[in-house]
Amino acid sequence: MPPRQPFTVGLIQAAVGSDIAANVRDAQGKIREAASRGAQIICLQELFNAPYFAQATKSERFDLAEPIPGPTVISMQALARDLKVVLIVPIFEREAAGVYRNSAAVIDADGSLLGVYRKLHIPDDPQYYEKYYFTPGDTFKVWPTRQAKIGTLICWDQWFPEGARITSLLGAEILFYPTAIGWHPAEKDAVGQAQLSAWQTIQRSHAIANGVFVAAVNRVGHEPEPGTNGIEFWGHSFIADPFGRVIAQAGTGPEILVATCDPAIIEETRRNWPFLRDRRVDAYAPIGNRFIG
Secondary structure, three states: OOOOOOEEEEEEEOOOOOOHHHHHHHHHHHHHHHHHOOOOEEEEOOOOOOOOHHHOOOHHHHHHOEOOOOHHHHHHHHHHHHHOOEEEEEEEEEEEOOEEEEEEEEEOOOOOEEEEEEOOOOOEEOOEEHHHHOOOOOOOOEEEOOOOEEEEOOHHHHHOHHHHHHHHHOOOOEEEEEOOOEEOHHHHHHHHHHHHHHHHHHHHHHHHHHOOEEEEEOOEEEEOOOOOOOEEEEOOOEEEOOOOOEEEEOOOOOEEEEEEEOOHHHHHHHHHOOOOOOOOHHHOHHHHOOOOO
16 A cells, blocks of 8 residues: 655634624635645634634524535635635534534535534533534544545544544544633633643543544634623644644644644554554443443
């Protein structure tokens, strides 16, 4: 089998305003810039085209959803075809009346819509009231794009090793985690650094345990919500290699992160750390239980 060629990843870390059309235009401009810098697979952040509306439960916010394909995804298909890049486009999806998803459309470099990943793990925390809005997905997926085999999970999925493992076993060479995570301002001084460190550590561990690249792209900026202090999204998007080494990392402001990933490192790492080979699949039946007392 001939060696797989390196591929270049672009992550768009952005602040989001209230004008949906302006957010889409801004993202498309940044995609063009990432492509001009050599990015071949470009991922936007979770719910990229709108403020993080799940800070409160308000039924009118369901109006932000659109179908896949719909106006945003169709415009991104045209852009992918024009630039010859793979795009991961995370949006609020209206699948059917009363069925709304936190989703990511995967578009190949010819503009074809390969499919949709729908977030499986849905949080319900103060100002992250996602269970009100989102029906959970039920399937992990991998797509063989023109550049690489990619798996896409979304935000809260990143804390669960099962999703990373299954997606890797399906053949993913890189796991993308579009994200919207940040600090409650009142907590930042006390636990902010620990929260950020935990977020980075759990995702680097997915890279190590599975011998794959991991790319996490977060939003930035303070987003207000009446009656609260809002959320300060912490950015720090990063790309880690299969050894867990961070090969590119952003700061706390808007940024376009670009890095090249060499699949040969997957082979090298798995030969030396053969975790997939040494799994005791015969002993893992209890993982199907929610708790074992």
